[in-house]
Amino acid sequence: MHSIERHADPGTYRKVVGRFATGVAIVTTRLDDVDHAMTINSFTSVSLDPLLVLFCAEKVARFHDAVMAAGVWGVSILPASMEDASRFFAHRGRPLNGQLVRWPHHRGGSGVALFDGAIATVECATTAVHDGGDHSIVVGGVTALGMPSDGPPLLYHEGRYKSL
Template identity: 80%
Template sequence: MVGKFATGVVVVTTRLDGVDHAMTVNSFTSVSLDPLLVLFCAEKLARFHDAVLEAGVWGVSVLPASMEDASRFFAHRGRPLDGQLASWAHHRSPAGVALFDGAIATLEASTSAVHDGGDHSIVVGAVTALGTPSEGAPLLYYDSSYGTL
């Protein structure tokens, strides 16, 4: 049933001890406008989980349909961390996390709360920076397949 709910696709990034970490996420949503809060869910077994919680700051790149390759790449477990961002143009947010230049929207957030969500943690963040670096149709995920509007 949950696979029948269409979602957008983002890559969440963080930087810990000079190392970039990234993960494809489709469990991303806005929470509040005042203050501006967003959330995503991270699987507790993923190495990204501990890195993002320890770093306390993270970036979100909302992917356009043209970046399906990035979504697939950052969804794979166990890939080497060194050089993983090299295939996609990106820049650093004010806090130093990577944001994709080809994204249709970006944001930076600092973690304001973490809630237990079974085998995932629900990570809530206060948005500290916003951007719209590119234009394009959003990448969507529905019924285990990618699509667009």
């Protein structure tokens, strides 16, 4: 029989939720002609009517304030071949200028950057923001969809990148 902790600590919590395999994406926004981007694995479909998705942004991340002010954002769902991009955009404090130049991308209708190598892209306009502890839960109405490339998805499981 497996044990159940009644008073879970943050370390155990991370291990437990890390057993849920997730896809990996990069969320982007554009504010005052500056691109902002951040790796996420907290992306999910919410509703088909209307079309809604969500992601979670850590409140202390500079991306948080940028996406709140911009009100529009894009999600590029990554293939296994873009692990390098995922690692890059997961690092805090990198310079904003020129951060996208290593990866081919295009502008969606809202002006946000979308990665050409992504296996799927979603553009959104923020419809709601909910408190989620140290994160904000950002809900967006879908304004555009794309499938610019194909390939196996990049996955994250138990603290490591994996692929199918």
